[in-house]
Amino acid sequence: MEYDIFQLQYALDTFYFLVCGALVMWMAAGFAMLEAGLVRSKNTVEILTKNVTLFAVACIMYMVVGYSIMYGGDIFLSTITGSGAVEGGEENATYAPSADFFFQVVFVATAMSIVSGAVAERMKLFAFLAFAVVMTGFIYPMEGSWTWGGNPVFGLYTLGDLGFLDFAGSGIVHMAGAAAALAGVILVGARKGKYGPNGEVNAIPGANLPLATLGTFILWLGWFGFNGGSVLATASVDSANAVAVVFMNTNLAAAGGCIGALLIAKLLFGKADLTMALNGCLAGLVAITAGPDTPSALQATIFGALGGLLVVFSITTLDKLKIDDPVGAISVHGVVGLLGLLLVPVTNDGASFSGQVIGALTIFGWVFVASMITFFVIKMVMGLRVSEEEEYEGADLSECGMEAYPEFASAK
Amino acid sequence: MKLVTAVIKPFKLDDVREALSTIGVQGITVSEVKGFGRQKGHTELYRGAEYVVDFLPKVKIEIAIADGMVDQTIEAISKAAQTGKIGDGKIFVSSLEHVTRIRTGETGEEAL
Numbered sequence: 345m346e347y348d349i350f351q352l353q354y355a356l357d358t359f360y361f362l363v364c365g366a367l368v369m370w371m372a373a374g375f376a377m378l379e380a381g382l383v384r385s386k387n388t389v390e391i392l393t394k395n396v397t398l399f400a401v402a403c404i405m406y407m408v409v410g411y412s413i414m415y416g417g418d419i420f421l422s423t424i425t426g427s428g429a430v431e432g433g434e435e436n437a438t439y440a441p442s443a444d445f446f447f448q449v450v451f452v453a454t455a456m457s458i459v460s461g462a463v464a465e466r467m468k469l470f471a472f473l474a475f476a477v478v479m480t481g482f483i484y485p486m487e488g489s490w491t492w493g494g495n496p497v498f499g500l501y502t503l504g505d506l507g508f509l510d511f512a513g514s515g516i517v518h519m520a521g522a523a524a525a526l527a528g529v530i531l532v533g534a535r536k537g538k539y540g541p542n543g544e545v546n547a548i549p550g551a552n553l554p555l556a557t558l559g560t561f562i563l564w565l566g567w568f569g570f571n572g573g574s575v576l577a578t579a580s581v582d583s584a585n586a587v588a589v590v591f592m593n594t595n596l597a598a599a600g601g602c603i604g605a606l607l608i609a610k611l612l613f614g615k616a617d618l619t620m621a622l623n624g625c626l627a628g629l630v631a632i633t634a635g636p637d638t639p640s641a642l643q644a645t646i647f648g649a650l651g652g653l654l655v656v657f658s659i660t661t662l663d664k665l666k667i668d669d670p671v672g673a674i675s676v677h678g679v680v681g682l683l684g685l686l687l688v689p690v691t692n693d694g695a696s697f698s699g700q701v702i703g704a705l706t707i708f709g710w711v712f713v714a715s716m717i718t719f720f721v722i723k724m725v726m727g728l729r730v731s732e733e734e735e736y737e738g739a740d741l742s743e744c745g746m747e748a749y750p751e752f753a754s755a756k
Numbered sequence: 757m758k759l760v761t762a763v764i765k766p767f768k769l770d771d772v773r774e775a776l777s778t779i780g781v782q783g784i785t786v787s788e789v790k791g792f793g794r795q796k797g798h799t800e801l802y803r804g805a806e807y808v809v810d811f812l813p814k815v816k817i818e819i820a821i822a823d824g825m826v827d828q829t830i831e832a833i834s835k836a837a838q839t840g841k842i843g844d845g846k847i848f849v850s851s852l853e854h855v856t857r858i859r860t861g862e863t864g865e866e867a868l
Contacts, residue, residue: 545804545805546805546807547800547801547802547803547805547806547807548802549800549802612804613801613804614801615801617801617802617803617804619802619803620803656804659803659804660803660804663803663804663805672803
């Protein structure tokens with residue numbers, strides 16, 4: 345009888361893990377729609393292609409070598425078989441090992457897709473994919489091994505021992521993605537015409553705000569899997585309660601972020617900027633991701649609102665620094681990712697401010713430097729940026745040879 | 757024969773079309789254009805960056821008509837398209853050298 349209950353718990357936890365992983369996979373659609381909506385129509389096909397292919401690259405590279413760097417085991421996932429240990433043995437698995445890979449791999453893809461929006465409209469597709477190979481196969485797994493993997497950082501110190509805690513990845517996934525994005529943006533440069541000679545910031549409006557909004561809602565839904573699945577179990581009263589709290593807080597943080605950003609945008613610009621409200625929802629989600637389990641409902645809402653306020657200021661500040669980020673990825677995931685990490689000790693004694701700071705610096709330092717080097721090598725080998733003429737005509741034609749909204753095709 | 761070209765506010769298109777059919781005009785061509793005369797543009801905001809939109813959406817109507825119909829056509833369009841506010845548009849009349857009906861090959865006023 346006890347064995348039957350164990351089987352049920354194993355099955356339920358595995359099922360839960362897989363469903364949450366599937367929800368996080370759905371975030372890839374969210375990123376694709378959000379980014380497609382915020383770029384110009386002439387660059388839409390290229391960014392969609394980037395989003396689809398980076399996801400595929402992430403899945404494959406993490407399978408080939410990334411997972412083994414992060415968690416041990418042989419390359420090509422050859423140590424994970426279909427069956428897990430059921431009784432006794434060194435590791436009492438409570439869910440299927442392949443489910444662990446599946447859940448982890450979609451997080452890698454999420455981190456990678458943060459980069460695609462920031463370098464949109466001017467980076468070569470294959471230069472980006474070359475970077476994706478390195479990021480998902482090596483850069484992310486390395487910092488992942490120091491955090492969720494529990495390994496010491498180059499043998500020097502162990503983040504978990506220093507009080508570093510990142511529940512679902514504000515730092516490990518989001519800030520890491522933003523660090524890579526920042527490296528890419530710095531090396532690829534701003535879009536032509538974005539910044540004027542006297543410090544003017546020129547607007548380059550997105551072509552499809554309905555898609556951007558759809559993308560945001562899809563991300564919001566997927567985030568329930570992102571944070572909810574990070575509880576890692578559901579088949580007990582305690583873990584089920586934790587899952588429920590996480591879902592509730594995740595949702596409230598998004599709501600808080602949306603309103604926070606909307607109000608601040610109205611105050612600063614006099615109008616309700618939809619794109620800021622959308623970024624606000626995401627900022628709220630990122631802000632709660634490091635610690636969705638310990639805050640109260642009100643605290644979660646406030647944390648989200650802080651993320652929403654911060655993201656608006658960050659977006660305008662980055663533009664003043666001539667860091668061109670068409671979708672606000674560096675602000676939403678990087679700046680607010682850091683905020684998310686720093687908010688954890690407020691409600692969780694298991695984390696310390698110093699631990700969070702050291703962890704943040706470690707993650708950011710590693711990913712930023714490694715990304716700069718990788719992007720630089722790619723720049724030397726094949727070039728990062730499309731030519732000026734190609735940028736003018738649109739990346740869709742130069743990289744993909746097709747238009748997103750063809751108006752002059754002869755078959756009508 | 758004359759070509760009457762009118763640039764009007766988009767929401768006035770239905771009124772103008774009805775007015776033209778009342779006076780017996782049988783065919784028109786419509787295109788969506790943008791432009792400005794003395795009506796100024798406006799500023800929009802995108803993520804904290806202001807930009808000026810000079811052009812406003814307008815609708816251009818082109819009608820090929822017989823010389824005798826020009827005055828009625830101008831009057832019909834003017835009355836239907838007018839709002840009294842800035843940006844109502846303009847009507848241009850130019851000479852039309854030649855007209856052919858593609859289906860039958862008719863030319864001249866019979867093709868109008």
